[in-house]
Structures are given as C-alpha cells and as structure tokens.
Amino acid sequence: MKALFLDRDGTLIIDKHYLHDPAGVELLPGVAEGLRRAQKLGYKLFIFSNQSGIGRGYYTMQDAIRVNERMEELLGLPRPVFAGICMAPETPEQPMEYRKPSPRFILEMIEEHQLDPAQCIMVGDRETDIEAGLNAKIRVAAVCHGKLDAAAWAQFDFPNLPLYADFAAFAASL
Numbered sequence: 001m002k003a004l005f006l007d008r009d010g011t012l013i014i015d016k017h018y019l020h021d022p023a024g025v026e027l028l029p030g031v032a033e034g035l036r037r038a039q040k041l042g043y044k045l046f047i048f049s050n051q052s053g054i055g056r057g058y059y060t061m062q063d064a065i066r067v068n069e070r071m072e073e074l075l076g077l078p079r080p081v082f083a084g085i086c087m088a089p090e091t092p093e094q095p096m097e098y099r100k101p102s103p104r105f106i107l108e109m110i111e112e113h114q115l116d117p118a119q120c121i122m123v124g125d126r127e128t129d130i131e132a133g134l135n136a137k138i139r140v141a142a143v144c145h146g147k148l149d150a151a152a153w154a155q156f157d158f159p160n161l162p163l164y165a166d167f168a169a170f171a172a173s174l
C-alpha cells in the first residue's frame, strides 16, 4: 500500500496566509490532474496541514473543514478524494501533537492503512513538511514555487532532497 501525504497551502492550493474563507480557495495549476494520476497509480491520498490560525483563535476547525470541502469540489474527482485529512490546530508555542514537523499523523496512517513506509511520500513547500516526512522515515519531495525557491531549499540540510517546480511536476514524475 502506497500513499502521498500532501501539504495543502502552497502545495495544492494558493497559500493565502490563514485562509478560512472557502471562496478564497484557488487550486494550483495541474493539481487535479496530478492527484488523479497518483490515484490511478494506486496512491492513497492524505492531507497534512498545519493550521495554527485555529490555535490562535483566528478561525475555527469548522472553517478549515469548509475550505477543504471547497478544495474537493474544485478538484472534481470522485469523492472522497482523500483517505484522511489532518488539520493540526496547534500554534508553534503550544505543545506539539500533530503539528508538523511531528510525524504523528503519518505514523498513525501508516499503521491504520497498513501502508509501506518505503512507498509513502510527504510533499510540501516548507521545511517543516520535509522534516515531518523525514521524522516519519518516509520519502519526501519539495515544491519550489512558493516562499522557497530552489536556492532557498539549498540552504537547508536536506541531502538529496528531490525538488520539483510544482505539484504537477512532482505527480508527473511518479
């Protein structure tokens, strides 16, 4: 059993800092096609997103769920698109449970869905995405169209980190 663990903001949809209005959801180019391709190849899909705006009281878990629902609507894929979704509500100052770089969600899903860690990949646009994947001892891939371009990624100590222009390019590589 193989799976993709996907960051949401900046990886699948445009990162709009504390997005909580479903009307603001915009898919990044090629994401629907990329997810369809991954599903066809047998990957289960999971969303793994840090949502400190919940912990900070800027918006609620229900708001975050509505954003996810809008994203699924825009994807136009057979639902449910995702086998599991984790919205980690903690702020960086609160005790870390699910918040990336914690690998907890990934480890729980590996157990629950009997996934092969060697065939699981965490994909994201921030260093904490990569750290969460490494902490869970699965594969990792980074996209470089958001805050971190290839030069910025090179400043981190992630040996042999696979870099892709965006999620579409990553999915095409599967």
Ligand SMILES: [Mg+2]
Residues within 6 Å of the ligand: 007, 008, 009, 010, 011, 015, 124, 125, 126
């Ligand atoms: Mg992100």
